[in-house]
Amino acid sequence: MKKLLSEIRKCEVCSEHLPLGPRPIVAGTKNAKIVLVSQAPGRKAHEHNKAWDDPSGRKLREWLGVTDEQFYNPDNFAILPMGFCFPGKAKTGDLPPRKECAPLWHDVFWSHLEQVQLTLVIGKYAQDHYLKELSKKNLTENVANYHEFLPEFFPLPHPSPVNRFWMSKNPWFDIDVVPELKNLVSSILNTKT
Template structure:
């Protein structure tokens, strides 16, 4: 029988992908985490600090959630379980996709031990496709636009990267319709 602490310790020592990348798993959760954030994978800055969402994307995410740093890093409020626990490396147009070994190996055992989960926030296509499977729409924009279909179990978001400014400009409905609902939902849960 596993505990959340044992699983987190195993994840932090995981080397399942060491043939491909330098392992430094980043994860944060407790048995009482109410909201689980499933993002892509840590970026280079987070890989160095070991603190999830400790970068410009994290600042934007906390703004979207309307939470303080203290609320965000309180594991009774949020568990942070990325699709890939380690920085996947640099690609031509940004970071490489998350490694495929992590989620199948660790997500279900970890989520099974977190007893207070009220909401899972799925950030980006990798998380949305993994969790929503056939219920995910053809594009991220379509999935996020249909966010109410996935409530109350899931809340779907685009990645809060500063590189997504163009997407945000092109989709003003996100800030007008989705973010107020997200902020309200989070406030009720924490």
Template structure:
């Protein structure tokens, strides 16, 4: 695993397309139990090199009901974004994750993760890639039907503060989905 992660962190395949250059952010350990697959690092994460080290990460840890220490323990959580580098600024928010990372690296990482009990798919890019035709028409429908993807996958919207309108419009998410997520995370990390 260390050799593979070292190879990924040296990757510059997409560099010509990246506003801030390549700085792959990924973490995993052969004992990782839960895999977090989100979109791609934002500017704060790009600068720090620490995944989910921003407001979205704070909200994600709240949803998971885990401390920073537990979240950043690679034997608990592997963090494998759809795009490992900050993709750049788009018209409204960040550009989509680069399409090269997941096909090139994800399976190689998963091949070295024999103890994974749950994969958390955050946002449409991860859900569409992994669920393929089983993903619903919209993210809201996919998340509302989260039991269909268990026990392997747990689907979530992106925890970004920019999504507060979605959270306000869909109160069932915090009421029904988050408690189930927390129950599963606690059971796995025991």
């Protein structure tokens, strides 16, 4: 896995399309128990070379009920974005993840994982790619029907502050879904493998 991560981090396949240049962000070990499949690193992640080190990451860790130490332990969580590099800014939020990364790297990354018990598919790009024909008509329906995707997948909205409207419109998420997510994550992280 170390060799693969090193290879991915040197990738420059789509460098001409990246406003800040390539800086692939990916993490994990063969023992990772939970895989976080998300959109793409933001500007701050690119600058600090650390995924989820921002308000979105703090919110995600709150939903998961984990500490920073637990979250950044690659034996607990593998980080596998749909696009490994910051794609640039859009009018609201960031541009979509580059389409080159997932076909190029995801299958080989998965082939190195041996202990995965759950995949969190965060945001619509990850859900469309991983849930495929099982996906509902939109992200809200995927998240509301999360139990239909278990035990393999757990769909989540992106925890970005940009999504505060979605959060306020869907209070059931914090009331019903987050406690279930916390319980599941806790049981997985506390299981000896």
